[in-house]
Amino acid sequence: MAEGPGDPAGDRDVEVRQLRRLFRIFGATQCRDRSPVYEALSEGVADDDGLLDLLMSTPRDQRRPSLLFAAVNLLLASDPGSALAGYYPVRGGRRPVDDRLMPAFAAFCAEHRDELGRLLRTGSTQTNEIRRCVALRLGLDHVRRRWPGPLALVEAGASAGLNLLVDRYRYRVGGQEASAAGASPVLITCEVRGGSPHERILGPVPEITSRRGIDRHPVDLADPGARAWLEAFVWPERLDDLAVLRGAIDLAVSSATVTVAPGDATTDTARLIGELPGREPVVVFTASLLSYLDFDARAAFAAQLRQAAARRPVAWVFAEAPGLVATTDGLIVPEGSLARRNSRYLIGASLRGSGHRDDALLALADPYLRWLAPARHRTDDFAWLPTDADTG
Incomplete structure (x- = not known):
């Protein structure tokens, strides 16, 4: 039958x-x-x-x-x-x-x-792609230009919280050194596509007054087993990624400035922001978070951002698949092929405060930030960039 x-x-x-x-x-x-x-x-x-x-x-x-x-x-x-x-x-x-x-x-x-x-x-999926700090730095610079002064930093889906140390690493982007911490043992590299050879991609990092993460299953870096599980997500050939990850872990353990609280980004983000001291703007960073959320959960996360922005300025900086960004909180993604280029990540920033909202697309990038292509204007559709099959 x-x-x-x-x-x-x-x-x-x-x-x-x-x-x-x-x-x-x-x-x-x-x-x-x-x-x-x-x-x-x-x-x-x-x-x-x-x-x-x-x-x-x-x-x-x-x-x-x-x-x-x-x-x-x-x-x-x-x-x-x-x-x-x-x-x-x-x-x-x-x-x-x-x-x-x-x-x-x-x-x-x-x-x-x-x-x-x-x-x-x-087991839970636990990745800290340290190169994604390049996306965070792009977003922080964009926010700094509009909201000068100190910022608080939150990462939703933070795992071990290593991206919260964004200002403790050295950077080489498009061949240019852009050090946040000159003596840092961790060097992050990223190729630039479609930009001017002399264009400075990364601006200075604003003062970060506090840094908190939230994750359903935070990684305790003091636990050797948890560290081994985090390292297991490094891919077989990526010896350079493994070295960067281990360097970032050592920095996090020695600095003890990062706190990642257990919680769900779709229900606890506003509460976490509300617990932060001060009144300076808060930057909420996500990288690949949306790929773990269905439509309703993405809407719930967006509602958390709106709730928090009713009390103090909040900027969402993201490195996410374009198609998922396009279905989250009415963010503007140009019509056409961009929303279908989900093998690439869209880097952007959405600033919210006092009833005002300012969205901008900053770059299109490899999901692991091996390269990025800076946006040529705030609503760039990146049609000028070769298709995914040609970009490698």
């Missing part, structure tokens, strides 16, 4: 097809030109019924490529002699991608199936 639309087996088949598609999209849009290992594994997992079955045994919102790959990477730290570790430079491997990668991955997952299942059921 054919399965009806409400049959559990039929629903499961739909979810498996969606999961296959999710891994293929992840490989094509997130991994291409960034991680040959994860690009190949994304295609391989999409075709592996056993691995898909493992993922289907976990809660629906835990079935994420990044979570599976991080769980495997974490377990590789305890099994550096495995065939799979040979493909991971972050684990000391030097073998290039070949036709034995996927069998090694499947065998490793089968050997560690119980441990993987536990991590996939209980």
Whole structure:
């Protein structure tokens, strides 16, 4: 008998097809030109019924490529002699991608199936892409030009809160040094596309009076296990990212100036802002937060910003997928292809206070801020920038 639309087996088949598609999209849009290992594994997992079955045994919102790959990477730290570790430079491997990668991955997952299942059921996605501080600095400079003076800083979805140390890092953007902290051991680099060779991209960082983060599962950097889990989200080939992350962690631990509170950005952001001392404007930064929220949750987050802005000036600085920005709080995204370029991130700022609102698009960027293209005007549609397939 054919399965009806409400049959559990039929629903499961739909979810498996969606999961296959999710891994293929992840490989094509997130991994291409960034991680040959994860690009190949994304295609391989999409075709592996056993691995898909493992993922289907976990809660629906835990079935994420990044979570599976991080769980495997974490377990590789305890099994550096495995065939799979040979493909991971972050684990000391030097073998290039070949036709034995996927069998090694499947065998490793089968050997560690119980441990993987536990991590996939209980682990939360935890990434601190320190390069995204370039987006935050763009936003802070934009806010500084309109609201001169000190600012308070909040990050929603802050993980370990390392982006809150934005003024403690050194920067090289478009080949130009733009140091916030001259002696910092952490150097963040970013290529510039479409800008003038002599254009200064990053302005000075305003004084930050307080810095707070909020996350459903804050990372306790004093916990070695939590640090190892955070490092597991660094991709196999990204030795430079791992070095930057470790440097930022050491800074955060030694400075002890960052606080990340447990909470939900969609219900607790206004409360957190209300607890901040002073009356100076507050910059709320998000990077990839919207990709974890459905339409109703994005509306709830926008309502939190409006509620907070009724009491003191609030600026939302974001690095998010254009299509998600376009469906959040009426932010203006030019019509046309920009809203569909979700393999890129839109950097922008929305200033709210005293019944006034000022929105501006600042740049289009690689999701991991390997490069950015500065906006040529405040509502740029970036049609002048080559399509995603051509930008790398």
